[in-house]
Amino acid sequence: MRFFFKTDYVQDIRLFRDKVDTFWYALLGLAVIALPLVLIALEEDYFIGEITWVFIYGICGLSLMVLVGFTGLVSLGHAAFLGIGAYAHAYFIQHGVPFSGAIVLAIIITTLAGILVGLPALRMTGIYLAIATLAFAIIIQEVFSRWESVTHGFAGMPVEKATVLGFSFEDDTAFYYLCLFFLVLALWLTKNLLRSPTGRAWIAIRDSEIAAQSMGVNLALYKTMAFAYSAGLMGMAGALFAHKIAYLAPDIFTVILSIQLLLLVIVGGLGSLHGAIFGAIFVALLPPTIAILRDYLPEAISRQPGLEAGIFGLILVLVILFEPLGIYGRWMKIKLYFSMFPMYKRATFKRQKSYMKSERLR
Amino acid sequence: MTFFKADGLAINFGGIKAVDGVTFEVKKGEIFTIIGPNGAGKTTIFNLVSRIYEASEGKLVFEDRDITRTPPHQIAKLGIARTFQNIELFEHATLLQNLLLARHAHKKSGFFGELLFTPGVRKMELEHREAVEKVIDFLDIQQYRDTYIVNLPYGVRKVTELARALCTDPKLLLLDEPSSGLNVEETADMAFWIQDIKNLLGVTVLMVEHDMSLVSAVSDRVLALNYGRMLAQGTAQEVQTHPEVVRAYLGG
Ligand SMILES: Nc1ncnc2c1ncn2[C@@H]1O[C@H](COP(=O)(O)OP(=O)(O)OP(=O)(O)O)[C@@H](O)[C@H]1O
Ligand SMILES: [Mg+2]
Numbered sequence: 001m002r003f004f005f006k007t008d009y010v011q012d013i014r015l016f017r018d019k020v021d022t023f024w025y026a027l028l029g030l031a032v033i034a035l036p037l038v039l040i041a042l043e044e045d046y047f048i049g050e051i052t053w054v055f056i057y058g059i060c061g062l063s064l065m066v067l068v069g070f071t072g073l074v075s076l077g078h079a080a081f082l083g084i085g086a087y088a089h090a091y092f093i094q095h096g097v098p099f100s101g102a103i104v105l106a107i108i109i110t111t112l113a114g115i116l117v118g119l120p121a122l123r124m125t126g127i128y129l130a131i132a133t134l135a136f137a138i139i140i141q142e143v144f145s146r147w148e149s150v151t152h153g154f155a156g157m158p159v160e161k162a163t164v165l166g167f168s169f170e171d172d173t174a175f176y177y178l179c180l181f182f183l184v185l186a187l188w189l190t191k192n193l194l195r196s197p198t199g200r201a202w203i204a205i206r207d208s209e210i211a212a213q214s215m216g217v218n219l220a221l222y223k224t225m226a227f228a229y230s231a232g233l234m235g236m237a238g239a240l241f242a243h244k245i246a247y248l249a250p251d252i253f254t255v256i257l258s259i260q261l262l263l264l265v266i267v268g269g270l271g272s273l274h275g276a277i278f279g280a281i282f283v284a285l286l287p288p289t290i291a292i293l294r295d296y297l298p299e300a301i302s303r304q305p306g307l308e309a310g311i312f313g314l315i316l317v318l319v320i321l322f323e324p325l326g327i328y329g330r331w332m333k334i335k336l337y338f339s340m341f342p343m344y345k346r347a348t349f350k351r352q353k354s355y356m357k358s359e360r361l362r
Numbered sequence: 363m364t365f366f367k368a369d370g371l372a373i374n375f376g377g378i379k380a381v382d383g384v385t386f387e388v389k390k391g392e393i394f395t396i397i398g399p400n401g402a403g404k405t406t407i408f409n410l411v412s413r414i415y416e417a418s419e420g421k422l423v424f425e426d427r428d429i430t431r432t433p434p435h436q437i438a439k440l441g442i443a444r445t446f447q448n449i450e451l452f453e454h455a456t457l458l459q460n461l462l463l464a465r466h467a468h469k470k471s472g473f474f475g476e477l478l479f480t481p482g483v484r485k486m487e488l489e490h491r492e493a494v495e496k497v498i499d500f501l502d503i504q505q506y507r508d509t510y511i512v513n514l515p516y517g518v519r520k521v522t523e524l525a526r527a528l529c530t531d532p533k534l535l536l537l538d539e540p541s542s543g544l545n546v547e548e549t550a551d552m553a554f555w556i557q558d559i560k561n562l563l564g565v566t567v568l569m570v571e572h573d574m575s576l577v578s579a580v581s582d583r584v585l586a587l588n589y590g591r592m593l594a595q596g597t598a599q600e601v602q603t604h605p606e607v608v609r610a611y612l613g614g
Binding site: 203 | 412414433434435436437438439443444446450451452453454455458459462463464465466467469471473476477478479483484487488491492495526530
């Protein structure tokens, strides 16, 4: 068991809590950097591409975590932002804009789209907001298929491999590092916001709008900011997504994808950055895992259509029933179990009985 | 100079006149208490002052400034803070985060500075932390600093609400039933704190309270309310013995 002795206010605003944490994160960083080399040595290069998906979905997860997990606004339309980012990036690349310029433009455009959606969404919460964002996503998908001069409609739009400052990221391993870079950047920026007044204002809005307002938080402004920032991150993910998938078509950015992205943060664990990453690992690695398992399953099961969706759904239901805090919540418990061993008590995470809270003021 | 004044304040909910022509003035440095039976309109007055409700009639003045139409999020910046009768803490955040949020009105950093967490933002954060720590020491809640609100007992949540309001550096503090749900000992603590807030911090207090022993102990002046109308105003003793007030409480 480890105790944290705080001796300085700075300890609470550091990126990592203490030396021990810094050590573990550094080790994790090294492992992630070394992983492609190990996979190449093992001749399992295929997995490099699969893990790249974890990074891209990780950025998507951060985007939704800010909106859903920290600000408490539900969106069922985030695939639209991913699509706007992907198409915008691909369009600019096609028109000769270099990678760095194109991705910045893609982020700016999705951010503006986020503000546009955020503004009317200010007066809505819960299910109404979910429906409004859903409608937005459907409209945008229609735009993708109709606006042929930009998106080439259902004919599709090929995206060439990324080239940054003359260096080609054609190789899977190189692209892996590019996506890793953007994920770390997104994590750092988001963590910065969360340890600043803006992040606290988002959390405050999530937990009590009336109190947040009385403490000086401009609800309209901060909700719009959450939408804008979330959309901007989605735009960043979209640019990488475009290169990764290599061919854009309107039927990629469906409502199903939006729902999958929302489930990503729920399974990962709402309200923590770890949750976004855990969720991304889950969503990105479940299909290849099932593909491998298929070989070992009896034929009657492995041949079933919809096996993947079924398992995804099953895991989701189990998570919501037994671990509302998602994979991150389970991870915390396992960590505590080992650090307290053999004195772990099951009741540690049992919530103390809460008193009744009246809704009258709302 | 007028410190705080409500003039002919009124609001209707459907047919009910929840507050009906209420006029009172709070002087700088005093503890002013509003009493009245359940549903008298006390909390509604607080919601009008913090601009969550729109007054249908009347005027609110704070430090000679008309705040009847000020947006709710600017009230804290002017120096008016409040607590809530039904505790409105940010439950899935730590006590420390709750108090730091109360510094929001004093925020000077911009979005992009925060995005990069510039040295300037870091310095501001440390300054906010220092201000918050003073309040933590004042109310003696050091041990709960890193506890999530959902895991705190009721009494501590009540104190946290008070702490959060104090962290905004208010000139006028609105306390909605600070002693409700507290035991005798905790209520006595609360009485001391309210007096200290007035005497040591120099904050003016406008309070709603049911516990008459607490009211008599700390209030300079008392206003009694029933069905949104004013019944009597004066010292705690005067108001408590006023025939109309007695009748209102006995349900006559
Ligand atoms: N948002 C609202 N919509 C409709 N009616 C309301 C609303 N807020 C308050 N009321 C009504 O206004 C009246 C005054 O309510 P208020 O909460 O101010 O009472 P109170 O004096 O604070 O009572 P208590 O001692 O129970 O806290 C009540 O009849 C209440 O039902
Ligand atoms: Mg009340």
